[in-house]
Every structure is written in structure tokens, then in C-alpha cells.
Amino acid sequence: MSGYADPSVKVMPVTAEDEVVQFCQELIRIDTSNPGDHSGPGERVAAEYVAEKLAEVGVESQLFEPHPKRTSLVARIAGEDPSREALLLHGHLDVVPARAEDWTRDPFGGEIADGCVWGRGAVDMKDMDAMILAVVRDRLRSGRRPPRDVVLAFLADEEAGGSWGARWLVEERPELFEGVGEAVGEVGGFSLTVPGDRRMYLIETAEKGIAWMNLTARGTAGHGSMVHPDNAVTALAAAVGRLGGHEFPPQLTKTVRMFLERVCLAYGIEFDPADPEAALAKIGPLARMIGATLRHTLNPTRLDAGYKTNVIPQDASAQVDGRFLPGYEDEFMATVDELLGPDIKREFVYHDQALETDYEGALVAAMEAALTSEDPGALPVPYCLSGGTDAKHFARLGIRCFGFAPLRLPADLDFSGMFHGVDERVPVDGLRFGARVLDAFLDRA
Numbered sequence: 111m112s113g114y115a116d117p118s119v120k121v122m123p124v125t126a127e128d129e130v131v132q133f134c135q136e137l138i139r140i141d142t143s144n145p146g147d148h149s150g151p152g153e154r155v156a157a158e159y160v161a162e163k164l165a166e167v168g169v170e171s172q173l174f175e176p177h178p179k180r181t182s183l184v185a186r187i188a189g190e191d192p193s194r195e196a197l198l199l200h201g202h203l204d205v206v207p208a209r210a211e212d213w214t215r216d217p218f219g220g221e222i223a224d225g226c227v228w229g230r231g232a233v234d235m236k237d238m239d240a241m242i243l244a245v246v247r248d249r250l251r252s253g254r255r256p257p258r259d260v261v262l263a264f265l266a267d268e269e270a271g272g273s274w275g276a277r278w279l280v281e282e283r284p285e286l287f288e289g290v291g292e293a294v295g296e297v298g299g300f301s302l303t304v305p306g307d308r309r310m311y312l313i314e315t316a317e318k319g320i321a322w323m324n325l326t327a328r329g330t331a332g333h334g335s336m337v338h339p340d341n342a343v344t345a346l347a348a349a350v351g352r353l354g355g356h357e358f359p360p361q362l363t364k365t366v367r368m369f370l371e372r373v374c375l376a377y378g379i380e381f382d383p384a385d386p387e388a389a390l391a392k393i394g395p396l397a398r399m400i401g402a403t404l405r406h407t408l409n410p411t412r413l414d415a416g417y418k419t420n421v422i423p424q425d426a427s428a429q430v431d432g433r434f435l436p437g438y439e440d441e442f443m444a445t446v447d448e449l450l451g452p453d454i455k456r457e458f459v460y461h462d463q464a465l466e467t468d469y470e471g472a473l474v475a476a477m478e479a480a481l482t483s484e485d486p487g488a489l490p491v492p493y494c495l496s497g498g499t500d501a502k503h504f505a506r507l508g509i510r511c512f513g514f515a516p517l518r519l520p521a522d523l524d525f526s527g528m529f530h531g532v533d534e535r536v537p538v539d540g541l542r543f544g545a546r547v548l549d550a551f552l553d554r555a
């Protein structure tokens with residue numbers, strides 16, 4: 111018989127905290143490895159999964175597939191005050207590939223062990239995807255609309271520059287983001303434990319720019335046994351040496367300066383702008399990433415020349431990964447060209463802007479208040495990401511972008527090492543904390 115509830119079955123209310131862990135596990139089990147071409151499984155299954163979870167609470171999704179299986183999802187939730195600018199919450203569905211033999215656990219198993227959910231994407235960024243889903247469902251089930259319209263975007267291809275995800279949507283379907291003034295995505299909101307058992311929470315307000323360059327030297331081909339002054343390999347190798355060996359001086363952007371000042375405050379040391387490295391030395395493994403935001407960087411990564419030992423080739427080429435600070439791109443490129451000299455040809459393989467927004471305003475206050483509501487001693491702080499995210503694409507639409515995927519982490523976890531790392535995992539407690547903070551943030555956003 112149907113139609114009557116069985117009184118012996120107690121239906122417990124489902125909360126965001128219950129669902130966030132399950133969703134994170136299930137999303138990890140959907141392999142969305144993105145090798146940078148179309149040889150991976152794509153994001154379609156994950157996008158359909160998200161669409162189904164949203165449909166269950168009455169949210170209609172639009173799926174976009176500019177290339178087979180490279181699927182992104184966009185949905186809009188009406189807020190209480192439709193006259194206000196909308197808020198974009200975005201997360202990418204793809205992950206970088208993982209070699210199972212290197213891992214302690216199955217990278218696509220989504221297992222829970224040692225208090226963590228394990229798997230590729232656990233922190234980058236199926237954790238945040240799960241948080242957004244769980245929180246939105248919980249709010250809609252309990253009739254708690256967000257104060258303003260919220261646009262949700264679950265995106266393909268972030269790990270390869272977003273050509274089939276955020277970049278495509280921004281270029282081809284900008285109307286989807288009409289009225290959006292601010293956005294929240296990765297990489298920020300995670301904690302760093304400081305003295306007094308307090309935690310700094312790093313909110314991303316800036317990103318370095320990307321200048322991947324191809325360098326070519328052209329000389330005269332000839333026999334390897336002869337006197338040969340015009341050797342392309344020699345010219346290229348010298349130029350690569352100059353770039354790779356160049357030491358850029360530290361330059362403090364407003365974001366990095368504020369970050370270091372607050373680190374010093376938390377550690378009770380005096381901030382010395384002439385010696386920013388002293389503050390960095392305090393923050394452990396995270397210094398690897400933050401250290402790269404003190405200055406431009408240039409790292410040669412590929413070399414290609416020649417086909418036989420006794421043949422001098424006509425051309426030699428190399429690739430260099432350059433990253434520049436927000437506000438200093440022209441100066442960076444001028445230095446690159448000076449180091450290269452007139453005879454080396456330079457082209458961009460990939461180029462994208464740097465970002466920086468002020469750490470102020472109502473949305474920042476909402477993030478701070480949400481963190482403090484769940485961790486009363488929280489010390490929120492702006493920081494600059496050394497890499498790039500989909501925020502670079504959304505910023506082109508005039509949207510102010512922040513990285514805020516809240517996670518309270520244990521003091522000893524090397525969090526920055528988890529990104530694209532082996533044994534990527536996220537603490538279960540951290541996920542639950544994140545869902546609570548994201549919910550509290552949406553109350554105030």
C-alpha cells in the first residue's frame with residue numbers, strides 16, 4: 111500500500127552539512143580529468159549530476175556544450191531583492207589528471223579515511239562545488255531565498271584555461287551574467303593557523319597575470335665541425351639563461367602589503383617593507399605560493415632544437431612561464447625584452463591579465479562576518495594568488511572577483527601542497543564548516 115507514511119520511519123531533516131560531504135564524494139567519483147585536450151572524459155556527467163541536484167529543489171539549469179562532453183552549467187536563483195546586482199557563485203567541474211599508482215588511495219574513489227574525503231578535486235575544487243550545491247538546496251528547501259539574485263556557474267575546462275568553459279561562456283553568452291556585479295569562486299577562504307590557536311583566513315582579492323612565451327632564435331645552419339659564429343642554439347641558450355637567472359626585486363602590491371602586515375600582526379613581529387621575506391618565513395609551506403606574489407617570476411620550461419649532433423640547426427626555440435604582478439605588466443614585459451635582446455623572437459603561447467580588487471565593501475564585510483560567526487577568533491586577510499582561475503574571464507565582464515571557498519583546516523595540513531598534488535584530500539570537518547560559512551555568507555551577501 112502506498113499513500114501513508116510509515117510511522118516507524120523517522121524522516122530526519124536533511125541539512126547542508128549532511129549533503130556537502132556526500133556530494134563531494136560523489137563528484138570526486140565522476141572522473142572529470144582534463145588533460146588539456148579533448149582526450150579526457152569531459153564534464154558532461156558531472157554537469158548532469160549537478161543539474162539533477164538543482165532540479166530536485168526546483169532550480170532549472172542550462173547546459174552548454176561547445177565541444178562534445180565539455181559541459182558547463184548555469185542557473186539563476188531569484189533573490190528577495192531583484193533590483194540589486196546579482197552575485198555569481200562559480201566552481202569548475204574539471205580536475206587535473208591523477209596517476210593512481212602514486213596515490214595511497216583511489217584518486218577517483220571519494221573515500222573517507224583519517225577524517226578526510228580523498229580524491230582528485232577534493233580541494234580543487236569539488237569541495238566548493240559540493241558546498242554551493244548543498245547550501246543552495248538547503249536554503250531553497252527551507253524557503254530561505256538569498257537577499258539578491260544568485261547566478262550559479264559550474265564550469266568545464268578551468269584547468270586548461272577555460273576555453274571550453276568560463277572563457278567560452280563570457281565570450282559567447284555574456285547575457286547569462288547580465289546584472290552580475292560580484293563573484294565568488296576559488297582559491298581562498300582556507301585557514302592558516304597562527305599563534306594563540308587562531309586562524310587567518312585567506313581571501314583572494316588578486317591574481318598574478320600569465321605570460322607563457324615561445325622564444326625563437328634564428329641562425330645559419332651548417333656543419334658541426336666548422337667555425338660557426340651564428341649558432342641559433344648558442345644564442346637561444348644564452349637568452350634562456352638570462353631570463354631564468356634574472357632575479358626580480360620584491361614589489362609590494364597593495365594586496366600583498368596588507369597580507370604581510372596582518373601576518374606580522376598575528377605573529378607579533380614588526381613589518382619591515384624592506385624585508386618582506388622575514389614575514390613570509392613565519393607561514394610555513396604556504397610561503398612557496400605567497401613568496402611568488404612578492405615579485406614577477408620567469409621560469410624556462412621547454413627547450414627544442416636540432417636533429418643531429420653534427421648539424422647546426424637553423425632555429426632553436428624555448429618556452430618560458432612568466433607571471434607578472436597586478437599593475438606592473440608593462441614593466442615586466444620591458445624587462446623580458448631587455449633580457450632577450452633584439453635577436454630573439456618572442457610570441458605569447460598564452461597570455462592573461464592580472465587582477466586586483468580592493469579589500470573593502472559590503473561583500474568583504476559579509477565574508478568576514480560569516481567566518482567570525484563560525485570561528486570567533488577568525489582573522490580574515492586578503493591575499494594574491496600566484497596562479498590564475500576562471501575569475502580572469504569573469505573580470506572581463508566588469509565583475510569584481512573574490513576567491514572564497516571557506517575551509518577550516520588543521521594546523522599541520524600542507525594545504526597549498528594539495529592543489530594538483532598526490533593524495534589530495536579535504537577534512538570532513540572543514541567541508542561542514544565551509545557549508546555553514548557559505549550559508550552565513552549568503553544571508554549577508
Ligand SMILES: [Zn+2]
Binds near residue numbers: 202234235268296
Ligand atoms: Zn581550481
